[in-house]
Amino acid sequence: MIRDEIKEVLISEEQIQEKCRELGKQITEEYDGKFPLVIGVLKGAMPFMGDLTKRIDTHIEMDFMDVSSYGAGMVSSGEVKIVKDLDTSVEGRDVLILEDIIDSGLTLSYLVKLFHYRKAKSVKVVTLLDKPEGRKVDLVPDLAGFTVPDAFVVGYGLDYAERYRNLPYIGILKPEIYES
Numbered sequence: 001m002i003r004d005e006i007k008e009v010l011i012s013e014e015q016i017q018e019k020c021r022e023l024g025k026q027i028t029e030e031y032d033g034k035f036p037l038v039i040g041v042l043k044g045a046m047p048f049m050g051d052l053t054k055r056i057d058t059h060i061e062m063d064f065m066d067v068s069s070y071g072a073g074m075v076s077s078g079e080v081k082i083v084k085d086l087d088t089s090v091e092g093r094d095v096l097i098l099e100d101i102i103d104s105g106l107t108l109s110y111l112v113k114l115f116h117y118r119k120a121k122s123v124k125v126v127t128l129l130d131k132p133e134g135r136k137v138d139l140v141p142d143l144a145g146f147t148v149p150d151a152f153v154v155g156y157g158l159d160y161a162e163r164y165r166n167l168p169y170i171g172i173l174k175p176e177i178y179e180s
C-alpha cells in the first residue's frame with residue numbers, strides 16, 4: 001500500500017479541505033463580478049484546482065497550463081518548459097494562477113511575467129503550499145494555504161518520479177524510497 005511508504009503526514013485531508021473552504025471564500029469576495037480566468041498549473045495543481053474551485057461562489061473561467069522544471073527528480077532544473085499552453089487569451093483578464101507549491105519560485109515567476117507580457121489586466125497567485133526556505137527568486141504568493149518546511153513533500157498532486165500524486169494528504173516519504 002502507498003501509505004506504508006509515507007514517513008510522516010504533514011497536512012491531513014481534513015486540513016486541506018477546510019483550507020479550500022477558507023480560500024474559496026476569500027477568492028469569492030475578491031473576484032465577485034469580475035469573471036476571473038483561473039489557471040491551474042499541471043500536473044501538480046490538479047487536485048487543488050478541483051477542490052478549491054468548488055468553493056468559489058462566483059462565475060469563473062478555468063484553463064490549464066502544463067509546465068515542468070523538475071523532470072523525474074527532486075531538484076529544479078531551473079529551466080521552465082511549457083508542455084501545454086492555454087486555450088484562452090489572458091489579454092484584459094483578471095488572472096488567478098493556482099499552484100500546488102511554490103519552492104524555488106522559478107515556475108511562478110516565469111508564469112507571472114508571461115501573463116503580464118500577454119497583457120493580462122491583473123495576475124495573482126494562490127498556492128496550497130509555500131516553502132519560503134527554497135526560494136531562489138523573490139516571489140510572494142497573494143494567497144497561501146500552508147507553509148511547509150524545507151523538505152521534499154508528496155501527495156495531493158505532488159509527485160516523486162510521477163508517483164504519489166493520488167494521496168489525499170501531504171506527506172514526507174520514508175528515506176528508503178529514494179534509495180531504492
Ligand SMILES: O=P(O)(O)OC[C@H]1O[C@H](OP(=O)(O)OP(=O)(O)O)[C@H](O)[C@@H]1O
Pocket residue numbers: 041042043044045067068069070071076099100101102103104105106107108159
Ligand atoms: O517553485 P518551483 O521550484 O518552481 O517549484 C514549483 C513547481 O514544481 C512542481 O512542478 P513540476 O515542475 O515538478 O511539474 P508537475 O506539476 O507536472 O509535477 C510544482 O507543481 C510547481 O509547479
Ligand SMILES: Nc1nc2[nH]cnc2c(=O)[nH]1
Pocket residue numbers: 070101102103104151152153154155158159160
Ligand atoms: N513533489 C514535490 N515537487 C516539488 N516541486 C517543488 N518543490 C517540490 C516538493 O517539495 N515536492
